[in-house]
Structures are given as structure tokens and as C-alpha cells.
Amino acid sequence: MPDSEAREMSFVGASRGLPSGLPGIWGTALATLIVLLMLAALMWIVAVNAFGWFWPARISEFILENGSVRIGEVVGREPIPSTESGIDAAGHRIQLKTGNRELTRADFLWVDEAEIVEESQPGDLVRVVRTEYGDAFGRIEGAFREDGTEVDTNSPQALEALLETGEEWRRERRRLEEARDDLRRPLTRLEERLDLLERSTRAKSPEGEQEIAELAEAVSAEAERLAPRLDALLHDLDEYSRRLMDSRIVLVSGADEIEVPLANVIEVVWSNKLGFSSRVLHAAREGVLFLFSEPREANTEGGIFPALFGTVLLVLLMSVAVVPLGVVTAVYMAEYARPGLPLRLANQAVNNLAGVPSIVFGMFGLAFFVYQVGGSVDKTFFSDKLPTPTFGTGGVLWASLTLALLTVPVVVVATREGLMAVPTSWRDGSLALGATRWQTLRQIILPAAMPGILTGLILAVSRAAGEVAPLMLTGAVKLAPSLPVDATAPFLHLQRKFMHLGFHIYDISMQSPNVEAAKPMAFATTLVLLLLVILLNLTAIVIRRRLRRAYQGQVV
Amino acid sequence: MEFSGNEMMVNDQPNVFRNPLDPKNATKGRAEEATTDIALESDGLHLFYGETHALKGIDLEMPARQITALIGPSGCGKSTYLRCFNRMNDMIEGVRVEGKVVVEGMDVHRPDVDLERLRKRVGMVFQKSNPFPMSIRENISYGPRMTGIRGRGRLDELVERSLRQADLWEEVRDRLDNSALDLSGGQQQRLCIARTLANEPDILLLDEPASALDPISTAKIEETLFQLKEAYTIVIVTHNLQQAARIADRTAFFMLGELVEVGDTTTMFTKPAKAITEEYITGRFG
Numbered sequence: 070m071p072d073s074e075a076r077e078m079s080f081v082g083a084s085r086g087l088p089s090g091l092p093g094i095w096g097t098a099l100a101t102l103i104v105l106l107m108l109a110a111l112m113w114i115v116a117v118n119a120f121g122w123f124w125p126a127r128i129s130e131f132i133l134e135n136g137s138v139r140i141g142e143v144v145g146r147e148p149i150p151s152t153e154s155g156i157d158a159a160g161h162r163i164q165l166k167t168g169n170r171e172l173t174r175a176d177f178l179w180v181d182e183a184e185i186v187e188e189s190q191p192g193d194l195v196r197v198v199r200t201e202y203g204d205a206f207g208r209i210e211g212a213f214r215e216d217g218t219e220v221d222t223n224s225p226q227a228l229e230a231l232l233e234t235g236e237e238w239r240r241e242r243r244r245l246e247e248a249r250d251d252l253r254r255p256l257t258r259l260e261e262r263l264d265l266l267e268r269s270t271r272a273k274s275p276e277g278e279q280e281i282a283e284l285a286e287a288v289s290a291e292a293e294r295l296a297p298r299l300d301a302l303l304h305d306l307d308e309y310s311r312r313l314m315d316s317r318i319v320l321v322s323g324a325d326e327i328e329v330p331l332a333n334v335i336e337v338v339w340s341n342k343l344g345f346s347s348r349v350l351h352a353a354r355e356g357v358l359f360l361f362s363e364p365r366e367a368n369t370e371g372g373i374f375p376a377l378f379g380t381v382l383l384v385l386l387m388s389v390a391v392v393p394l395g396v397v398t399a400v401y402m403a404e405y406a407r408p409g410l411p412l413r414l415a416n417q418a419v420n421n422l423a424g425v426p427s428i429v430f431g432m433f434g435l436a437f438f439v440y441q442v443g444g445s446v447d448k449t450f451f452s453d454k455l456p457t458p459t460f461g462t463g464g465v466l467w468a469s470l471t472l473a474l475l476t477v478p479v480v481v482v483a484t485r486e487g488l489m490a491v492p493t494s495w496r497d498g499s500l501a502l503g504a505t506r507w508q509t510l511r512q513i514i515l516p517a518a519m520p521g522i523l524t525g526l527i528l529a530v531s532r533a534a535g536e537v538a539p540l541m542l543t544g545a546v547k548l549a550p551s552l553p554v555d556a557t558a559p560f561l562h563l564q565r566k567f568m569h570l571g572f573h574i575y576d577i578s579m580q581s582p583n584v585e586a587a588k589p590m591a592f593a594t595t596l597v598l599l600l601l602v603i604l605l606n607l608t609a610i611v612i613r614r615r616l617r618r619a620y621q622g623q624v625v
Numbered sequence: 626m627e628f629s630g631n632e633m634m635v636n637d638q639p640n641v642f643r644n645p646l647d648p649k650n651a652t653k654g655r656a657e658e659a660t661t662d663i664a665l666e667s668d669g670l671h672l673f674y675g676e677t678h679a680l681k682g683i684d685l686e687m688p689a690r691q692i693t694a695l696i697g698p699s700g701c702g703k704s705t706y707l708r709c710f711n712r713m714n715d716m717i718e719g720v721r722v723e724g725k726v727v728v729e730g731m732d733v734h735r736p737d738v739d740l741e742r743l744r745k746r747v748g749m750v751f752q753k754s755n756p757f758p759m760s761i762r763e764n765i766s767y768g769p770r771m772t773g774i775r776g777r778g779r780l781d782e783l784v785e786r787s788l789r790q791a792d793l794w795e796e797v798r799d800r801l802d803n804s805a806l807d808l809s810g811g812q813q814q815r816l817c818i819a820r821t822l823a824n825e826p827d828i829l830l831l832d833e834p835a836s837a838l839d840p841i842s843t844a845k846i847e848e849t850l851f852q853l854k855e856a857y858t859i860v861i862v863t864h865n866l867q868q869a870a871r872i873a874d875r876t877a878f879f880m881l882g883e884l885v886e887v888g889d890t891t892t893m894f895t896k897p898a899k900a901i902t903e904e905y906i907t908g909r910f911g
Contacts, residue, residue, distance in 0.1 A: 477910070497755070505741055
């Protein structure tokens with residue numbers, strides 16, 4: 070049978086080179102690998118830079134050829150850029166974070182390695198974290214109590230005691246300030262009302278003048294009533310402020326000398342003396358402080374709490390707005406609308422809406438929510454405060470509504486998919502049992518579509534948490550004077566401007582007066598934003614899995 | 626959905642139906658009525674899916690408290706016919722019905738028909754068991770709850786009685802609050818029967834209820850149906866001719882959207898009037 074033999078030969082025998090599909094498969098695997106590597110690199114760069122900031126670096130002291138001394142943390146090292154003729158200049162240089170901003174006007178300094186005579190990391194070097202001018206580096210050469218008596222700087226206990234006293238006074242001062250504000254609050258309110266009235270159009274009318282006179286009287290009466298207690302408080306406050314300014318430590322860094330009053334000292338760190346475990350502890354505490362304290366010094370120092378809070382609040386408000394809107398839309402489109410051209414157009418519109426650049430939504434939010442809606446709200450409810458806008462300016466409410474609009478297509482699409490995936494047999498079963506369509510929707514279809522709805526919410530949250538452009542137009546600011554949530558009624562102040570992690574990153578890395586110093590902080594903020602998005606996603610995924618479990622076991 | 630037909634026989638009997646489970650009603654006049662009472666009836670029923678003519682003038686009467694089996698090759702319109710009686714075809718886009726469908730003397734296409742009450746009275750069990758993703762208890766009480774019955778005691782009573790009727794009570798009494806989806810296929814189908822019974826219907830429509838089940842589960846369902854016949858009018862669509870022969874009092878043979886023949890099951894299976902019926906029953910096609 071030569072015929073069948075020939076046929077057999079055609080698919081049996083030594084293969085000719087590679088199987089035809091293999092390079093293609095390798096190509097796809099390679100592409101996947103590259104993508105994964107890029108993602109890993111992204112996480113790695115952000116994490117390393119961020120953690121490096123919290124980790125207490127060693128403080129070095131360099132003695133240079135010309136006899137001058139430089140003290141600071143080594144931040145980086147690079148070849149000296151050749152100035153002319155392309156010939157390599159000699160060796161490398163070191164970037165040193167020297168702090169002491171008020172003297173050098175910069176936090177960083179370059180030191181040629183060639184000029185270094187001696188390098189050491191003595192244990193008595195300190196980093197002083199301050200409320201003003203950023204960090205200070207040096208050696209504590211002197212310390213004074215509030216009465217001018219000197220503290221023995223060679224005795225750690227004595228120094229420690231002084232710093233602790235300072236800490237205590239600072240706490241006491243903060244407490245007194247709060248007490249003063251609380252005490253003054255009724256008076257402040259009256260003054261605000263008076264101020265508004267004087268600027269309003271009614272001020273010129275006879276009734277207005279009458280009212281102003283009455284209010285002014287009430288203000289002075291209230292001031293008189295509060296005066297004794299307020300004076301006592303202010304006296305105490307002055308006393309603490311004086312003590313905090315008078316007691317001080319003196320830092321010496323090379324030829325420079327810096328006096329730091331205890332009022333400005335947040336923390337003194339003997340970085341070179343720390344062991345590994347205390348370093349970890351220190352880093353952890355820095356991390357917590359970073360998350361939960363306010364920014365200082367034009368956002369180049371301190372923490373990011375307002376931005377973190379603003380982001381979370383924004384995302385929550387957005388979710389509250391986007392879920393009902395998106396789900397109701399999807400229910401109509403999937404369950405009630407008749408198939409046909411209008412529905413197809415609506416579907417297409419929703420899909421395309423997801424691709425509109427976010428800044429366009431920002432413009433819409435500004436034009437519609439802020440000016441149109443907010444303006445009307447002000448005219449109707451806050452006319453006594455005009456021309457100062459209340460809702461007629463960017464605020465957390467308008468920003469979250471803008472984001473809700475931006476993310477609604479995602480929720481609609483996911484919910485629609487979820488609704489379509491509900492088995493028809495459940496629908497039929499419910500209707501055949503005498504349930505109405507509405508009951509079927511509420512009792513059977515929506516619960517079964519819940520995983521789809523949550524998928525939509527996850528995608529919406531991920532997108533919204535990272536969105537910056539529309540927020541810049543609708544209320545995100547560099548520094549918000551107060552959080553949108555506080556202890557005064559009505560507790561949630563939707564009209565307030567807010568801070569946002571994404572905008573904060575942009576601000577500290579591009580708009581900062583001290584970009585170099587703020588760079589690690591930008592990475593730390595990025596890491597927080599990344600972790601926040603992951604955390605929000607994980608929460609939703611866990612909930613979704615719980616729900617899905619309820620639907621397992623369905624026999625198909 | 627459009628409806629047009631002859632001037633219907635208007636029956637103004639109020640929408641009050643006897644409870645078949647009530648012994649007073651169950652015994653009264655059973656002997657005389659059994660053969661004369663017509664529970665379901667269709668008169669010149671045509672149904673179109675868009676351009677497709679799916680049912681071509683079906684005239685059929687189904688007596689109360691009997692099992693009527695609808696048999697015929699796939700696509701012959703049996704299931705579609707069944708779904709006319711609780712108007713489940715309304716759900717399908719582009720369906721048009723002509724002719725009359727009468728349930729216990731009431732035309733189901735009258736404009737004042739309360740669809741939810743009709744479906745409560747005419748229960749339906751589907752080919753694929755479709756328990757909801759809820760507990761067994763919630764599944765059974767779903768229908769009553771949707772029609773406004775409240776109260777844990779009342780509902781529990783309904784749950785137990787329905788499960789007993791569907792012969793499932795002993796198997797699930799200890800796990801009423803477990804997910805219904807954890808039951809076996811046969812149990813799920815009996816759960817669906819129980820769920821329908823919880824609505825206290827008069828009529829049960831079953832669309833190939835045992836086609837996806839093993840022989841033992843099938844036997845259990847048949848046993849259940851046999852017991853239910855005492856109180857309910859049952860219409861069952863089946864592909865299984867033996868099943869029709871075993872449980873049905875009357876059998877109707879459908880083909881290509883037409884009713885070919887209807888009669889006593891015994892007659893149909895031994896001396897069918899038409900040659901094509903005999904060919905189908907003896908397995909020469911189908």
C-alpha cells in the first residue's frame with residue numbers, strides 16, 4: 070500500500086527545526102514578562118524611595134582639605150559632570166543633606182570626594198526635627214533652661230530631661246490654645262455675623278443700621294463677659310510661649326552655629342547611636358506620624374493626613390453618588406428599555422463616555438456643578454453671605470459629583486453585565502410564582518447581580534482615587550485650612566475645599582519651594598496612594614467573594 | 626402582546642377559587658364533577674413568534690383533577706402551549722396570540738386579569754430546576770411572601786405542608802435554613818414543586834419536570850404527582866412516553882404546532898385514531 074505509506078510519512082518523522090508556533094508563543098511570553106517587570110519596578114522604585122525616607126540615615130561628618138567641616142546625611146553619589154572639552158573631571162561627588170536651611174538656604178550640598186580628608190560618623194551628631202526651616206544637623210554644644218541656666222550637654226539624662234520638659238510645655242501650650250479657641254467661639258460667631266452684616270446690602274438701610282448697632286453691642290458685652298477668663302488663659306499661654314522660646318539648644322555644624330528654641334523642636338534624633346531595632350521602631354513611628362499629622366512648611370515637611378482624609382472622603386462620597394445612579398441606569402437599560410435603535414445609541418453613548426478625557430469632566434464640573442448649581446444654591450440659601458461664595462466655589466461635594474459622573478459608565482457597564490448574567494430561569498421562576506417584575510428585580514435579580522455591581526464599584530473607586538485633573542478644577546487645594554469633617558455642626562462640610570493625595574503628589578514634586586527636600590515625601594505619598602487604592606480594592610473584592618459564595622452550588 | 630379573538634364567553638364568576646386542600650371542598654361532589662369539570666381550555670388558539678406560526682388553532686379541554694400529558698416531537702409547541710395558561714409567553718418579545726385561553730372559566734386575556742393572581746393560581750414547574758439562591762425555607766415561602774402573606778408562624782406552616790406534599794419534608798426538615806442550591810438535582814426539582822404548591826394553586830403546569838433527572842428521582846416525582854392528582858389539575862409536558870403512559874389520565878399528541886389527537890391515555894397508547902400518532906408512539910420517529 071504505497072498510498073497509505075506516503076500519507077503516514079507526511080506526519081511522522083524528524084521535525085524540521087522549531088515547531089511553527091513556538092517563536093510566537095515565546096514572543097507573547099516575553100511581552101507578558103516585560104509588563105510584569107515594569108509593574109514590579111514601579112512598586113519597587115516607589116517603595117524603596119518611600120521607605121528610605123522613614124529609615125533614619127547615619128549622619129556623617131566630613132573634614133575637607135581647606136579645613137572646613139560638613140555634617141549631614143549622604144543622599145547620593147555621582148560622577149562629577151565634565152564642564153569642558155569632554156575630559157573626565159576627577160572622580161565622584163557626594164550629595165549631602167545638611168539641613169540648616171536658614172543658614173545655607175538649601176538643604177543639600179555637593180562635596181567632591183577628592184577634597185575629603187576625613188570621614189567619620191560620631192555618635193554625638195544629631196538630627197533635630199523642627200517646626201520651622203526643616204531639619205537641623207550638628208552637634209549639641211549648648212543647652213539652656215528657660216531661666217538661662219546652662220544644662221550639662223555631656224550628661225544625656227540632663228539633656229533628655231530638658232527635651233522632655235519642652236515636649237510637656239508644647240503639649241500644654243496646644244491645650245491652652247484649644248481652650249482659648251473654645252472659650253472665644255461664641256464671640257467669634259457674633260463677630261462673623263457682624264462682619265457679614267456690615268458688608269451686605271442691608272447695611273445701609275435703617276433697619277440694617279439698627280441691627281448692626283445691636284450686634285456691636287452684643288459683641289462688646291460678650292467680650293466683656295469673657296474677658297476675665299480669657300485674660301487668665303492668655304496670660305498662661307504667654308508664659309508657656311516665653312518659656313519655650315527662652316529655653317533652647319545650640320547646634321554646631323562646622324563653623325555654623327544654630328540656636329533652636331524648644332518651641333520649634335519636634336524631635337532630637339541621635340541617628341548614629343540607634344541600634345537596628347530602635348531604627349525600625351523609629352521608622353515605624355515616622356511612618357505613623359507621616360500618615361496622621363498635618364503638613365508643615367508649604368508641604369515640604371510633616372505629614373499628609375488632610376490629603377489622605379480628603380481622598381477617602383472624596384471616594385466615599387463619589388461611591389454614594391455613583392452606585393445608585395449607575396445601577397438604576399443599568400437596570401432600566403437591561404430590564405425595562407425596549408430593544409431598538411434608541412437603546413443601542415444609549416449603550417454606545419455610555420461606552421464612549423468612559424473614554425472622555427477626565428479634564429473635560431473637570432471643566433463640566435466647574436461650569437455646571439460649581440458655577441451653575443453652586444451659584445443657584447448660594448443665591449437661594451446663602452444670599453446673606455454673598456458675594457463670598459459658599460457652594461459657588463470648588464468643594465468636596467462638587468468634586469465627588471464630578472468624579473461620580475466620570476465613573477458612572479464603568480458602573481453602568483459592569484452592572485449591565487451582572488444583570489444579563491442572572492439566569493433567566495430565576496426570573497421565570499419568580500414571575501411564575503406570582504411575583505411582579507419589580508419584586509423579581511428587588512428580590513432575585515439585583516441580589517444576584519450584586520457581584521457585578523461591586524465589580525463596577527471597584528473599577529470606579531480605582532479610577533476615582535487616582536484621578537487628579539478634574540479635582541484641580543473643582544476644589545482640590547494645596548493646603549486646606551480645615552478638614553471637611555469636624556466637630557462643629559453639621560459635622561460634614563460639603564462646601565469646603567479639600568486636599569487630595571494625587572494633587573498633593575503633584576504639588577510637592579512640582580510646585581514645592583524645595584523640590585529636592587520634598588522628593589522622598591512625594592514618593593512616600595505615592596506609596597500611600599497606591600496602598601490606599603489596593604486597600605479599597607481588596608475590601609470590595611472580599612465583599613464580592615462573600616456574595617459569590619452564596620451563589621455557588623448552582624447545578625447547571 | 627396582542628390579543629384578538631371571537632366574542633368570548635364572559636364568565637363573571639368572581640375570582641374566588643376553592644382551596645383544593647380543604648377537605649370540605651375536596652370531597653364535595655367529586656364523583657359527579659370529576660369528569661365534567663373543565664379546568665383548562667383553549668379555543669382556536671394561534672400563537673406567533675414574529676413571523677413563525679408556532680401554534681395553529683389548538684382546541685383542547687383538560688378536565689379538573691386529572692393528569693393530562695402533552696407529548697410530541699421537539700419543537701412541536703407543547704411547551705409554548707403550556708406557557709399560554711399562565712401567560713409566561715408575555716415575557717417574550719414579539720409574541721402574538723389569537724384565540725381563547727380559559728382557566729377555570731375565566732379568559733386569561735381579559736384586560737382586567739390580574740397577572741400575578743393568575744400565576745399564583747396556575748403554578749408552573751420548569752424543565753430545569755431553578756431554586757433561588759436562598760435557603761430552602763425562603764425558597765418555599767417566596768411566592769406567599771410576594772403576594773403579601775406575613776408572619777413567621779403562617780409561613781412556617783405553609784413551608785412544612787408544601788414540603789410534605791412534594792414528599793421532601795423528611796429529607797430537609799433539619800436543614801431548612803441551608804442553601805437550596807446544596808440539594809441534589811431531584812431534590813431541587815421537588816423543591817420547585819413544593820415552592821409552587823406553597824402558593825396554593827389549583828392547577829400545576831409541569832414542563833418536562835423529570836427530563837434532567839435520574840430514574841430514581843423521576844420515580845419519586847411521578848409518585849408525588851400521582852398523589853397531587855387528588856387535589857390538583859396537572860398538565861405535564863414530557864418526552865418520555867412511558868412516563869405519560871404511567872401517570873397520565875389523558876394524553877394529547879402535538880406535532881408541528883397542531884394538536885393531532887387527544888384521548889384517554891390507554892386508548893392513545895393502544896388504539897390511536899391516527900396513523901401518525903401510532904408511528905410516534907411506537908417510536909418510528911421523534
